Amino acid sequence: MRQNHQLALVENGGGGGDRVVRDEIAAIFEQVLGRPVSITDDTDIVEDLGMDSLGVMNFVMAIEDHYDLSIPLDRVAQIQTVADLIRAVQDLRSGTAV
Amino acid sequence: MTILAKHAAYRHAYDAFLAHGVDPLNVRFDGVLSPTEGVLNGQRTILLGTNNYLGLTFDEDCIAKAVEATRAQGTGTTGSRVANGTYGGHARLEREVADFYGRQHAMVFSTGYQANLGVLSTLVGRGDHLMLDADSHASIYDGSRLGMAEVIRFRHNNPDDLYKRLKRLEGMPGDRLIVVEGIYSMLGDTAPLKEFAAVKRETGAYLLVDEAHSLGVLGETGRGLAEAAGVEADVDFIVGTFSKSLGSVGGFCVSDSPDFDLMRIVCRPYMFTASLPPGVVASTIEALLKLRAMPELRHDLMRNATRLYDGLSAMGFQTGPEANPIVAVTMPDQKTAGVFWKMLLDSGLYINLAVPPATPSNASLLRSSVSAAHSIAQIDEALEIFAEVGRKLGFLPSDRRRVAGAL
Numbered sequence: 001m002r003q004n005h006q007l008a009l010v011e012n013g014g015g016g017g018d019r020v021v022r023d024e025i026a027a028i029f030e031q032v033l034g035r036p037v038s039i040t041d042d043t044d045i046v047e048d049l050g051m052d053s054l055g056v057m058n059f060v061m062a063i064e065d066h067y068d069l070s071i072p073l074d075r076v077a078q079i080q081t082v083a084d085l086i087r088a089v090q091d092l093r094s095g096t097a098v
Numbered sequence: 099m100t101i102l103a104k105h106a107a108y109r110h111a112y113d114a115f116l117a118h119g120v121d122p123l124n125v126r127f128d129g130v131l132s133p134t135e136g137v138l139n140g141q142r143t144i145l146l147g148t149n150n151y152l153g154l155t156f157d158e159d160c161i162a163k164a165v166e167a168t169r170a171q172g173t174g175t176t177g178s179r180v181a182n183g184t185y186g187g188h189a190r191l192e193r194e195v196a197d198f199y200g201r202q203h204a205m206v207f208s209t210g211y212q213a214n215l216g217v218l219s220t221l222v223g224r225g226d227h228l229m230l231d232a233d234s235h236a237s238i239y240d241g242s243r244l245g246m247a248e249v250i251r252f253r254h255n256n257p258d259d260l261y262k263r264l265k266r267l268e269g270m271p272g273d274r275l276i277v278v279e280g281i282y283s284m285l286g287d288t289a290p291l292k293e294f295a296a297v298k299r300e301t302g303a304y305l306l307v308d309e310a311h312s313l314g315v316l317g318e319t320g321r322g323l324a325e326a327a328g329v330e331a332d333v334d335f336i337v338g339t340f341s342k343s344l345g346s347v348g349g350f351c352v353s354d355s356p357d358f359d360l361m362r363i364v365c366r367p368y369m370f371t372a373s374l375p376p377g378v379v380a381s382t383i384e385a386l387l388k389l390r391a392m393p394e395l396r397h398d399l400m401r402n403a404t405r406l407y408d409g410l411s412a413m414g415f416q417t418g419p420e421a422n423p424i425v426a427v428t429m430p431d432q433k434t435a436g437v438f439w440k441m442l443l444d445s446g447l448y449i450n451l452a453v454p455p456a457t458p459s460n461a462s463l464l465r466s467s468v469s470a471a472h473s474i475a476q477i478d479e480a481l482e483i484f485a486e487v488g489r490k491l492g493f494l495p496s497d498r499r500r501v502a503g504a505l
Contacts, residue, residue, distance in 0.1 A: 054460050057232065061253065070263050073242070073249040 021086050028066055032059045041083035067093060120436035122451040125443070132156055133345075133471040136448065146406075146466045146480050147449040151423050152314050152395045153471025154345035154388060160381040167380035174375045179368075187379035194383050195350050198390065199321055199336060203358035206350050208371050210310050210339025211237040213349025216367035217306070217337055218277065219245035225272040229260060229303070231279065231289070233458045238277055238308065244367075247275075254282075254458060257293035264301040274303035280312030280323035284457050284465060286424030288316070291323050295332035306335040314343030314389045315423055320396055344385040346378045399423055399470035402477050406468055409481040413494055426452070427464040427484075434491070435462035441487040447480050 022039070029037045029049065037049060045051055051059065060076055063085070069092045071079075079085050115122065128137040133153035136143050154160055167187060175182050188206060196204035207213040218241030222228050226247040230238060233254040242249045253259040264274060276298055278289040291307065298305040309322035317325030320343075324333045334355065340348040351361075362368065374382075389395070400423075407421035416428040429435035432453050439451040442464070450465040457463055468477070488494040 052460070053455055057251070061232075061251070068262075068266070070250045070266055073251065 017090065018086050021089055022082065024066065025063065025082065025085060025089075028062050029059065032062050039082050041081065041086070043082045044080055045082065045085065046080070063089065069093060114433070115436045118433060118436055118440070120440045120451075122436070122439065125448070133469050134473075134476055138443070138448065141446055143443070143446045143448050144472075144476050144480055144483075145448050146468065146472070148469070149311070149342040149467045150345060150469045150471070151311075151343040151399055151467070152345070152385075152389060153469040154343070154385045157345070157385065157388065159388070160345065160384045163384040164377040164381035168375070168377035171376035173377070175373045177372055178370060179362075179373045180370075182373070185373070185376060185379070187376050187383070188373060191374075191379050191383050192350075194386055196352055198386060199352045200330075201336075201352040202354045202356075204350055204352045205358070205361055205365075205368065206348060206374065207368055208348060208374055210337075210341055210349035211240075212367040212371060213337050213339070213351055214238050214241040214308065215244055216241070216361070216365040217335065217351045218242055218275075219367070220361055220365040221304070221306070221335065222247035222273060222275045227267055227270075227272055227274045229263065229274060229276045231255065231277065233282055233284070234277060235279065235283060235308065235310070236456075238279075247272075255287065255289055257290055257297050260294065261297045261301070264297065264303060274301065275306060276303050277306045277308070280307055280309040280316060281422055281424060282458075283311055283424065284452055284461075284463060285418035285426050286311075286422040287419045288312070288323055288326075288422065291327040291329050291333075295327075295329040298332055304334045305332055306337060307333050309336055309338045311342060311424060313338045315396065315399065320389050320393070340378075340382045340385075343389065344382050346382045346385065348374045348378060348382060395470040399468065402468045402470065402472045402474070405474065405477045406466060406480065409477070410484060413481075413485055413488065415484070415488070415493070423468045425466045425468065427466075429462045429464060432462045435464060438487055438491060439464055441490065442483055445483045445487065447483045 026037060026039050029039065033049065043049065045056060060071055064070055067089055071088055071092060075088055079088055125138065128140065130136045133150045133155050134145050136145050171185065175185065179188060192204040192206050195206070196202065207216055214235070214237035218228065218238065222245055224246040228242050228245070228247040228249045230242060230249060230251050231254055232251045250263055252263050260276065267274065276294060278291070278294055281288055295305060307322070307324050309324070312322035314320045316323050319325065321330070322336070324330045324336065335351055335353045337351045338349065340346045340350070403423045403425065404421045407417055407425045410425060410427055411417045418426045429438060435451060435453060439449065442449060452463040452465045454460045454462070485494060
């Protein structure tokens with residue numbers, strides 16, 4: 001089910017950029033959590049990966065370091081799934097973030 | 099399902115403490131005898147977790163001023179300064195605070211929490227950037243949410259990380275406000291303020307320091323970390339509280355910003371809450387005068403802080419990075435912290451149990467705060483109780499105490 005959703009996103013123009021970002025995010029998750037993780041677009045970062053709010057904050061900082069950007073706190077609060085995170089990173093990289 | 103059911107996870111976490119007979123939010127003192135002693139369940143208890151840094155809560159002169167002002171002007175102002183007017187005491191307190199810091203302006207709030215809410219939500223707004231240390235106090239985070247500025251966290255006490263984040267904003271419009279604390283309330287560590295000031299100068303940001311735990315504690319004259327670090331000229335705004343070293347309640351902000359008084363007509367947490375009662379204002383002024391006139395209080399405080407910090411460190415407990423009046427011991431997990439804390443309490447020692455999410459890095463802490471009013475004998479008794487509980491729980495080998503020579 002999740003796999004299908006992920007494929008659908010890619011097919012619907014999610015594009016190679018998203019896939020690269022998703023792979024990079026997975027690597028950062030593994031580095032922060034210290035264990036292998038399997039993520040799809042609709043993986044819920046808190047519910048599915050068992051991260052508490054501080055864990056999320058540390059993870060966000062690792063993402064920020066990797067992409068050399070800052071994700072404002074109000075934007076962090078809107079991120080629930082991996083797809084949300086990919087979108088935030090893409091927006092901030094392309095400078096379209098509000 | 100009730101409307102509060104969404105918070106059930108917190109109840110479950112708390113229930114885990116209760117299951118071990120640990121109830122940190124339900125400590126009920128029968129009485130408080132002095133700045134350093136209370137009665138709990140009929141037992142005399144050393145107070146080593148009340149932020150009463152200078153021990154002024156029972157100062158005879160402060161009490162006399164509070165009583166006198168209360169008799170003369172009543173128990174409360176029953177409203178805000180906007181609606182009910184400014185009393186002479188409010189104006190004098192603001193002059194005294196400004197004079198103490200050598201600043202042109204001071205503004206008094208009804209609590210330290212409200213000072214941060216008010217100042218942070220007013221200084222920056224939509225299109226501005228608020229740069230917060232990741233380990234900031236809850237009042238700073240809450241203040242950041244009350245305003246419309248974009249909020250960016252930088253790594254705790256890391257000026258390089260702050261610099262990197264400010265550089266990313268280069269070319270974007272809006273003001274930048276950096277917020278750091280003098281002494282951090284959980285581990286007692288201080289900000290590397292010289293380095294932060296350098297970042298501020300290079301990037302054109304404004305710098306605000308919350309000296310809640312460092313007023314009356316650090317600096318040649320007790321003005322806090324900015325004074326101790328020699329960078330007061332770089333600090334644009336200082337926020338603080340009367341509820342720790344000055345033994346009352348209330349918050350303040352001082353600044354040399356020429357149009358600072360604009361705050362009085364736009365800062366909502368200042369405008370829409372009752373002002374401080376006359377008795378509180380009077381005791382605060384007296385306590386500030388004592389702070390200025392009695393540097394020996396700071397010396398006694400640091401003597402006690404160092405004694406506790408060195409003693410616990412020598413026993414082998416994991417303490418914070420530096421000796422300050424806040425001395426925190428890191429415990430391996432929440433349950434152990436809770437049990438340790440309860441055993442200290444049962445032995446007549448009151449300190450604070452601090453657990454996530456209130457603590458940095460998910461740490462479970464036994465947090466002490468030392469007072470100038472503690473006697474050396476009280477500090478030594480506290481160390482003895484720590485050692486005793488530590489031995490019972492297997493933290494310390496039974497002969498470690500003598501080897502370390504801590505007591």
